[in-house]
Amino acid sequence: MMTTKLRPSLRNRLLRHVLLPLAATWLVGSALVVGIALYFAQQAFDRALIDDAYSIASHVSRSTDASHGGLELRLTAQEISTVLYDQNESLYFAVLRADGSLLAGHPGLRPENLHEHFTPVFDELEYQGRVLHSVTLHRHNPADFYVVMAQTTASRDSLIVRLLTFSIIPQLLLLGLLATWLHRAIERDLQPLAELESAVDERDAQDLTPVPVTATTRDVQRLGQAINALLGRIAASVQAQREFSGNVAHELRTPLAGIRALADYGLRHNEPQVWREQLQGIAQSQERASHLIDQLLALALADEAKQTLEKTEVFLDTLVSEAVLRYLSKADAAGVDLGAKGIDHAVTVQGNAALIEGILNNLIDNALRYGRASNGESHITVSVTQTPATVSLCVTDNGTGVPATQLQQISQRWVQGSAGEALKAGKGLGLAIVGTYAKLLGARVEVKSAQPQGLCVCVVWSANVAVHPLHQISR
Amino acid sequence: MSKRVLSDKLSGFDEALGDNALEAFISRLRKKLADSGAVIRTLRGIGYVLEEQA
Numbered sequence: 001m002m003t004t005k006l007r008p009s010l011r012n013r014l015l016r017h018v019l020l021p022l023a024a025t026w027l028v029g030s031a032l033v034v035g036i037a038l039y040f041a042q043q044a045f046d047r048a049l050i051d052d053a054y055s056i057a058s059h060v061s062r063s064t065d066a067s068h069g070g071l072e073l074r075l076t077a078q079e080i081s082t083v084l085y086d087q088n089e090s091l092y093f094a095v096l097r098a099d100g101s102l103l104a105g106h107p108g109l110r111p112e113n114l115h116e117h118f119t120p121v122f123d124e125l126e127y128q129g130r131v132l133h134s135v136t137l138h139r140h141n142p143a144d145f146y147v148v149m150a151q152t153t154a155s156r157d158s159l160i161v162r163l164l165t166f167s168i169i170p171q172l173l174l175l176g177l178l179a180t181w182l183h184r185a186i187e188r189d190l191q192p193l194a195e196l197e198s199a200v201d202e203r204d205a206q207d208l209t210p211v212p213v214t215a216t217t218r219d220v221q222r223l224g225q226a227i228n229a230l231l232g233r234i235a236a237s238v239q240a241q242r243e244f245s246g247n248v249a250h251e252l253r254t255p256l257a258g259i260r261a262l263a264d265y266g267l268r269h270n271e272p273q274v275w276r277e278q279l280q281g282i283a284q285s286q287e288r289a290s291h292l293i294d295q296l297l298a299l300a301l302a303d304e305a306k307q308t309l310e311k312t313e314v315f316l317d318t319l320v321s322e323a324v325l326r327y328l329s330k331a332d333a334a335g336v337d338l339g340a341k342g343i344d345h346a347v348t349v350q351g352n353a354a355l356i357e358g359i360l361n362n363l364i365d366n367a368l369r370y371g372r373a374s375n376g377e378s379h380i381t382v383s384v385t386q387t388p389a390t391v392s393l394c395v396t397d398n399g400t401g402v403p404a405t406q407l408q409q410i411s412q413r414w415v416q417g418s419a420g421e422a423l424k425a426g427k428g429l430g431l432a433i434v435g436t437y438a439k440l441l442g443a444r445v446e447v448k449s450a451q452p453q454g455l456c457v458c459v460v461w462s463a464n465v466a467v468h469p470l471h472q473i474s475r
Numbered sequence: 476m477s478k479r480v481l482s483d484k485l486s487g488f489d490e491a492l493g494d495n496a497l498e499a500f501i502s503r504l505r506k507k508l509a510d511s512g513a514v515i516r517t518l519r520g521i522g523y524v525l526e527e528q529a
Contacts, residue, residue, distance in 0.1 A: 321477065321521055328518070339519025344479055381520070 010193070014186050019179055026175055034163050041159050046135065050120050053137045053149035055083055056093055060103070062142045071097065071143055073104040088158075089151045092127060098144035109148055111136050125150060192220045200227065208235035244300035248293060255289040295433055298358060302436045309440050314351045316384050316393055317343035323360035324382055327368065331380065334368055341383035349391055349461045355437045356393070362430040363395035363457055371397025371455055394458040396450045407447050434459065477522035 008016070056073070063072035073095050075083070084091040094105035100114050109127050111134065121136045127150060134150035192214040199211045208231050213224025259282050266278035324340050331338035349356075364382065372378040378398060385392045431447070434457065438445045443461045450456040478497060485500065486492040501523060505515050516524045 324518065324521055337519065339521065341520045343520065344477075383520075 011186050011190055037163050049135050049149050053135050053147045057139050057147045088155045092150045094148045096146040192216050240300045255285045259285045298433050311350045313348045314353050316347045319356050320382050327364045336378040338380045341381050343384055347384050351441045359434050359437050362434050366430045367395050367397040371399035373398045390460055390462045392458045392460045396456040398454040401449050401455045
């Protein structure tokens with residue numbers, strides 16, 4: 001069973017990505033500042049302590065009394081209390097002989113080990129149950145002796161607390177203010193996204209109109225545009241599907257009713273000849289229905305292809321030659337002379353081979369259906385004509401043609417010429433398909449009367465067409 | 476077979492084969508094929524096709 005991990009919101013993620021590094025930077029920065037301040041403060045304290053030690057050491061001199069080991073501290077009790085005076089700390093001292101025995105000062109105040117040092121040695125030592133910060137001074141004049149000076153650390157501890165209080169609390173407050181401001185700013189900036197999400201979420205599946213977008217930033221504007229463009233494409237696709245299914249349902253009613261009538265008629269008779277005729281009629285109706293569905297499907301697909309069509313260089317002469325050969329047997333069966341003109345040299349256009357094949361199929365198919373001459377000598381010519389500015393692909397028949405008043409109308413869907421209406425075949429979709437394909441290819445359709453009679457339908461490319469003589473083309 | 480291809484195949488390097496010469500070739504070929512069961516049919520604007528006699 002799959003479990004869905006709850007992912008953090010974009011707002012929380014942004015806050016986390018901004019605030020965590022900010023807090024880490026603040027923490028490291030504060031630690032550095034406090035550490036450096038403490039270091040210099042300790043140096044000041046230590047200097048005062050060592051000054052006191054030097055002051056006491058300067059009063060140690062040779063003694064005339066041999067019982068003192070040859071040394072004595074020449075300070076009165078009052079002078080000693082002056083040296084040891086401090087407002088905040090308790091100071092202790094001891095003058096030790098070279099062997100570590102006490103000469104003067106506080107008994108028991110001595111570091112664990114006494115070594116010869118040329119520089120003062122700082123240390124922590126425990127005295128009377130208190131931890132003291134001490135300095136041990138080793139002097140050689142007038143004889144070897146040590147001065148140990150120690151003091152309590154209340155001022156140092158207090159300084160640490162004050163440094164932390166006065167530097168960290170305001171920064172913490174600033175960090176809190178920054179977090180609140182960032183939270184609100186991110187919330188405000190992401191509000192259009194939340195509105196967009198809500199608008200899409202609450203939308204009915206049938207509603208494909210653009211969603212309202214409050215474009216406060218370029219990213220939100222682009223996202224809104226992309227969603228609305230997608231909705232537009234879906235709406236066009238849904239519309240094409242609806243039109244296709246509606247057209248199919250509407251147009252299949254007639255041939256299906258015809259097939260039903262033919263079947264009923266055949267069932268009421270017992271003669272094989274009648275059955276054969278009805279079956280032939282059913283086969284023809286089915287063929288017309290299939291043709292109609294193919295055309296409707298082609299139109300629906302062409303409507304959808306508007307967004308995605310890719311144009312390449314296409315050889316018109318080759319496509320024409322292939323189309324004529326494809327329809328040759330059908331033309332022979334119909335007794336029509338099908339030929340081509342103007343394809344003895346290569347002619348290219350920027351287009352799509354499948355769409356141009358579709359155009360040729362529809363035009364030749366239309367000409368074979370409706371363009372037959374009444375005298376029986378029917379000719380259909382597929383021609384390619386090039387001028388410096390245009391390339392034309394035309395299909396010309398010598399049939400009865402279309403009256404001048406109908407020439408502009410027959411390119412529309414469901415509009416037929418008089419020949420088509422008379423034959424009761426087709427539905428007037430062929431030229432509409434040609435028109436749609438031509439529009440996709442950036443070409444135009446021209447419908448005109450042929451001379452001396454018949455219809456000529458041309459697809460004309462202009463401006464961006466590329467025409468190459470045969471000798472420049474290698475295929 | 477297109478006229479262009481036939482013309483290219485029958486032409487020499489330094490001489491071009493005209494339409495009339497090609498027609499003459501096809502005419503001779505048609506005579507030779509008479510009663511063979513195969514005919515050469517002209518496809519208007521395209522070329523020629525060899526097909527079985529109906």
